[in-house]
Amino acid sequence: MQDGSRFDAAGRQALIGGHPIIGEAKPGFILEEFGAGRLTCMDDFLSTVQSCRQLMTQGEVATALAGLRAGLRFGQPEPFEYDLAGQLLGEIGAVVPAPAAFPTYRVGLVADHTTTTLANAIRCALLMEGLLPVVYEAPFGAVFQEILDRHSGLYREPRDAVLMAFHHRMIEYPEQPLGGAVPAEELAARVVGRWAEAWAALQQNLGCQVWQHTLVPSGLAGLGAVEQSLPAAPDQFIGRINQLSRERAPAFVHWVDTASLAQQVGFRNWHDPRMYYYGKFGFNPQYVRDYINVFLGAFRAATGRNRKVLITDLDNTLWGGVVGDAGLEEIKLGPGTPEGEAHEAFCRYLKSLKERGVMLAVCSKNDAATAREVFERHPHMPLRLADFSAFCCNWSDKAGNVLQMAKELNIGHTHLAFVDDNPAECELIRRELPEVAVVALPEDPADFVAAIDEAHLFDAAHVSSEDLLRAQSYRAREQAEDVKRSAGSLEAYLADLRMVGKFFRASAADVPRLAQMELKTNQFNVTTRRYNADQIRAFLQDDHMAVFACTLADRFANHGLVSTLIARRAGQDLVLDSWLMSCRVFSRTLEQFMMNALIEFAQKNGITRIVGDYLPTSKNAVVQDLFSSLGFQPLGPKASGRWVRNIRDDPPLPTSVRNDAT
Amino acid sequence: MFGAVTRTKGEMPVDTQLFLASLAGILKVLPGSIKGEDQLDQCASWDSLAVVTFLTMANSKFGVRVSPPAVIRCKTVADLMRLVAKP
Numbered sequence: 001m002q003d004g005s006r007f008d009a010a011g012r013q014a015l016i017g018g019h020p021i022i023g024e025a026k027p028g029f030i031l032e033e034f035g036a037g038r039l040t041c042m043d044d045f046l047s048t049v050q051s052c053r054q055l056m057t058q059g060e061v062a063t064a065l066a067g068l069r070a071g072l073r074f075g076q077p078e079p080f081e082y083d084l085a086g087q088l089l090g091e092i093g094a095v096v097p098a099p100a101a102f103p104t105y106r107v108g109l110v111a112d113h114t115t116t117t118l119a120n121a122i123r124c125a126l127l128m129e130g131l132l133p134v135v136y137e138a139p140f141g142a143v144f145q146e147i148l149d150r151h152s153g154l155y156r157e158p159r160d161a162v163l164m165a166f167h168h169r170m171i172e173y174p175e176q177p178l179g180g181a182v183p184a185e186e187l188a189a190r191v192v193g194r195w196a197e198a199w200a201a202l203q204q205n206l207g208c209q210v211w212q213h214t215l216v217p218s219g220l221a222g223l224g225a226v227e228q229s230l231p232a233a234p235d236q237f238i239g240r241i242n243q244l245s246r247e248r249a250p251a252f253v254h255w256v257d258t259a260s261l262a263q264q265v266g267f268r269n270w271h272d273p274r275m276y277y278y279g280k281f282g283f284n285p286q287y288v289r290d291y292i293n294v295f296l297g298a299f300r301a302a303t304g305r306n307r308k309v310l311i312t313d314l315d316n317t318l319w320g321g322v323v324g325d326a327g328l329e330e331i332k333l334g335p336g337t338p339e340g341e342a343h344e345a346f347c348r349y350l351k352s353l354k355e356r357g358v359m360l361a362v363c364s365k366n367d368a369a370t371a372r373e374v375f376e377r378h379p380h381m382p383l384r385l386a387d388f389s390a391f392c393c394n395w396s397d398k399a400g401n402v403l404q405m406a407k408e409l410n411i412g413h414t415h416l417a418f419v420d421d422n423p424a425e426c427e428l429i430r431r432e433l434p435e436v437a438v439v440a441l442p443e444d445p446a447d448f449v450a451a452i453d454e455a456h457l458f459d460a461a462h463v464s465s466e467d468l469l470r471a472q473s474y475r476a477r478e479q480a481e482d483v484k485r486s487a488g489s490l491e492a493y494l495a496d497l498r499m500v501g502k503f504f505r506a507s508a509a510d511v512p513r514l515a516q517m518e519l520k521t522n523q524f525n526v527t528t529r530r531y532n533a534d535q536i537r538a539f540l541q542d543d544h545m546a547v548f549a550c551t552l553a554d555r556f557a558n559h560g561l562v563s564t565l566i567a568r569r570a571g572q573d574l575v576l577d578s579w580l581m582s583c584r585v586f587s588r589t590l591e592q593f594m595m596n597a598l599i600e601f602a603q604k605n606g607i608t609r610i611v612g613d614y615l616p617t618s619k620n621a622v623v624q625d626l627f628s629s630l631g632f633q634p635l636g637p638k639a640s641g642r643w644v645r646n647i648r649d650d651p652p653l654p655t656s657v658r659n660d661a662t
Numbered sequence: 663m664f665g666a667v668t669r670t671k672g673e674m675p676v677d678t679q680l681f682l683a684s685l686a687g688i689l690k691v692l693p694g695s696i697k698g699e700d701q702l703d704q705c706a707s708w709d710s711l712a713v714v715t716f717l718t719m720a721n722s723k724f725g726v727r728v729s730p731p732a733v734i735r736c737k738t739v740a741d742l743m744r745l746v747a748k749p
Contacts, residue, residue: 046683046684046687047693049687050686050687050692050693053690078719078722078723079718079721079722080684080688080715080716080718080719080722080723081687083711083714083715083718084687084688084690084715087690087711116711116714117711117714274717274727274729274730275714275717275730277730278713278714278730279710279714279730281714285714285715285717285718286718286721286722288718
């Protein structure tokens with residue numbers, strides 16, 4: 001046998017970054033831009049892994065990672081191939097510094113069962129998000145020893161997150177079937193209490209996020225349905241632990257809901273006793289792809305990377321048939337045919353997403369008036385035109401339309417999901433806009449809902465009232481853009497919006513929304529220092545800190561809480577520790593409105609200077625001139641990013657936002 | 663040494679080339695470089711994780727549910743092949 005380092009690719013085609021690799025190219029499988037050239041990837045994932053292994057041995061790490069990422073995202077890896085890709089990533093992460101295009105993400109993995117396949121799955125998932133995973137696997141079964149011992153391997157280097165995973169076989173159960181000396185409730189509280197100690201230790205020692213699998217029940221019911229009325233019965237007990245732990249978990253704990261996943265695929269499928277008895281593997285690796293989807297849903301939600309907009313096709317997607325050909329009466333939608341019922345159910349599912357804060361948009365090759373009519377007149381169409389934040393029907397190519405929509409909604413490609421029944425349109429979006437998530441719908445409309453739901457693109461860490469306002473707000477933004485186009489000048493446009501703002505000291509009730517903004521806001525974020533809910537609560541109690549929030553409404557919508565500013569008093573200075581604003585309300589002079597209010601606050605509290613920092617990142621260039629535009633002067637060399645504004649009796653900064661005096 | 667395999671499991675024919683290519687991936691060796699008589703204990707990458715990956719591969723690629731002890735008993739590549747071809 002030959003090992004990987006002696007691969008000879010002579011005579012094969014050059015495919016990735018111009019490097020020779022094993023296998024044949026399929027023209028048209030251009031998947032992702034990388035570096036100077038376009039990266040091509042094969043449709044055979046196994047060959048992709050082998051080629052990337054070879055590239056790695058040649059020192060072409062960035063190209064290998066880009067190839068593997070493209071293969072994982074757009075190929076259809078077999079379950080066992082995730083293991084192979086994960087192993088390769090483990091080797092890469094162990095030996096190289098991260099290439100600039102792939103920031104390192106360090107995860108600690110602690111479990112009471114074998115983590116090898118789990119670690120590989122997590123590596124694949126993180127690479128799919130554009131990160132180079134470095135996964136530390138704690139010794140088998142040493143969960144609490146690793147977490148509670150400050151000298152353990154877990155603490156040898158910083159971690160971005162720690163994943164805790166427990167197996168139902170390792171839980172201490174109450175006496176069966178009715179419970180014994182220790183009641184089930186007390187025992188469940190004891191389990192969760194130990195977890196809470198672990199969470200606190202991780203937070204104290206690493207200050208990182210904690211992810212945890214929900215406990216998967218066995219799925220066994222010895223006495224049948226009656227087990228469900230016995231609190232001490234194993235699966236009832238597991239359910240109670242899950243419920244209790246969710247109630248007790250602090251904000252930095254995020255749940256990877258393996259229990260729901262196992263329920264979906266079937267407990268008998270999820271638990272593979274062969275694997276458990278052979279090597280104490282926690283779940284059947286056949287379901288690794290489903291696991292990665294659930295894991296990524298939780299990861300994106302915890303890190304503000306979840307998709308915010310669902311862009312949908314119309315014909316053969318929201319209804320069966322082509323409305324332009326068949327006419328309103330003949331499309332399949334609603335009762336009467338199986339397809340019609342399935343399409344109506346799909347529309348209702350989209351509506352439920354919209355009600356949960358996901359924005360809907362239409363991108364269809366259609367006559368706009370004909371398409372609109374379905375939403376206005378069809379008796380079984382549950383969606384209305386007002387449910388869409390953007391509605392684009394024309395005959396131009398869809399990639400261009402999606403691009404334009406992203407621009408008008410002022411939202412990054414990484415927050416978009418594109419849904420279409422036409423594989424060619426899906427392929428076009430994958431090729432032209434590789435960061436947009438694409439869901440190619442299956443043939444049968446009865447499977448549409450599952451295709452979207454199982455992708456976990458819209459998982460949220462929590463839901464705030466602002467989430468529910470967002471769609472309305474973006475729609476308002478579209479309408480506002482229309483006003484902008486018709487108004488003669490920017491001032492006239494802003495005045496016509498009739499904006500009303502309210503700047504105030506935040507209270508405990510605002511904390512969930514503030515924490516959500518801290519997590520999600522990348523563009524208007526001057527320092528990109530991120531604080532979780534517990535930290536913000538601590539600021540609220542601190543006499544030297546002031547946490548401000550700002551709401552905005554205009555004639556189209558109430559945008560809710562859209563900006564937060566955290567400041568620290570240092571002598572007679574007020575130092576802006578963090579200032580961020582939702583991208584929905586950029587460039588509306590809200591920043592001037594807030595600064596005027598902040599100056600007023602400073603004057604009342606004996607502050608003589610306001611000091612602000614701009615710490616550049618790859619995403620916050622939009623605020624690089626913020627402080628100079630607000631009358632600040634550089635403090636020290638401009639490159640230091642520190643700015644100062646003396647508090648004098650200067651006139652207020654011009655703003656189109658009126659103060660809400662209520 | 664492997665001829666075309668005609669035995670099937672359900673609807674899925676066992677494809678020799680596909681099997682060898684998949685096993686090469688698991689063993690991290692060049693596709694085409696492994697032969698039936700190759701001894702598994704001579705391959706450094708044939709370890710406990712490779713066994714798990716093989717079980718997953720047998721199931722997803724060939725629709726065969728193999729038991730870990732049966733895989734561990736295999737001495738050669740050909741033995742593994744027979745496991746997957748086994749009705």
